[in-house]
Amino acid sequence: MNIFSNFFKKKQKKIEITKIFAPISGNIIDIEKVPDVVFSDKIVGDGVAINPTGNIIVAPIDGIIGNIFETNHAFSIKTLNGIELFVHFGIDTVNLKGLGFIRKFDLKKNNVVKKGEIIIELDLNFLKKKAKSIYTPVIISNVEKINKIIKYSGNVIAGIDPILNVYK
Template sequence: MFGLFKKNYELLAPVNGEIMDLSLVPDAVFSEKMAGDGIAINSTGGIFVAPADGNLTVIFKTNHAFAMTLKNGAEVLIHIGIDTVELNGEGFERLATEGTDVKAGTPIIKINRKLIEAKGFSLITPLLITNSDSVKEMTVIKKTSVEVGKDKVISYKMK
């Protein structure tokens, strides 16, 4: 009964682009939800931001992904592109400091789209709640095109 009053939380678009279902991501780790549940964005932008307020727990050494821990306990991963770890950091610039508290919309990573795309990499970006077993319910906001740091893309409740 008390679960009815659990707070709704939201994640904002970490980048400009088009929302797509995780099942369409051309990487089984994401499409089969092995790393968590959420959405993917076929990104059109070059700046990737924090989707919510929280601690910037990890920025991967190659700057192709970052993870956050939110105050509600949700653990969020933003993975920029598919197989982009193979670029070993080329085309990615870190704009924030790992371990710091950030606000929703804070720029975290800037990319060189032309370079990454010229090397044949997709910039489909999964946005996952990696501890999705702690989530009571999750709803993807029905929208096709999203604006970085402004549009809500996921609504969820913690258990």
Template sequence: MLNKLFTNKSKKNTISVMAPVDGEVIPLTEVPDPVFSEKNMGDGVAIKPTGGTVVSPVKGTIIQLFSTNHAIGIQTENGAEILIHIGLDTVELEGEGFSSYVEQGSRVNVGDKLITFDVELVKRKATSEIIPVIITNTDQMKEISPTGQDTVTASQDVLMKLEIEKH
């Protein structure tokens, strides 16, 4: 019984971040934008999408939704903050081709639809369709571990595991 209590307690500080979109996993260092590749916004991985639906990778609360719907931030109950940035330089599209299904403050579960986007439009008009998935509060993480998969399916495959520092 005592071991079970310790096991449950430690699991509360570990989070599985599921894939928010179908696609090919790319190391963050290979993203063609130094803001992401040099990890200025935080650590994580990127996905070259094969579909245009972004779902919640975790259970949490929407803490940021950009007016152009090109990026969204989610905070888990444990305090991890995850930014999903759809494409590179997509803010310049001013929302063209993007639709949001949530708003700031919404509670979401894994797999809930967040945003849809026109992949072909993003490929044509933005710098890249690559989607960085960033842990923005890396200072509060003990470890960020990508699972090393080559391809992922949204809400079915684990993209990375996070171990949160105990406070």
């Protein structure tokens, strides 16, 4: 072995690819089109939004639920490999004080969730009338720990279709 062999050996860092699935059925839209600068300017992270057609919000991946807002319009989830997601139904929906949302996931029993497990049921017709927007951002909040995000487009079914590939 010569003295240069260690110099030329590079440590191979393995890149993990994690698929994030649709938490709600609908059509994927660019995050920049969400009518709230907190999301459109990527202040809280990067991702996509969904213009929903469904009435359930499911876990977009296996993970640990960190928090479900008291008003049931949003929740956070952390994947087993450390990706932090934030799912937020609509814009200014916190002002509805929980009207139109029913929590289906009991955090008191367990905070571990499986992809596709129902977290929140909603009254889409009511929310279309009362919310500023029903666009539903799905955000990676710890983007500083992410190498790359590939965003999908088109119509998606909750818990079935991928919306993001996250390279970590």
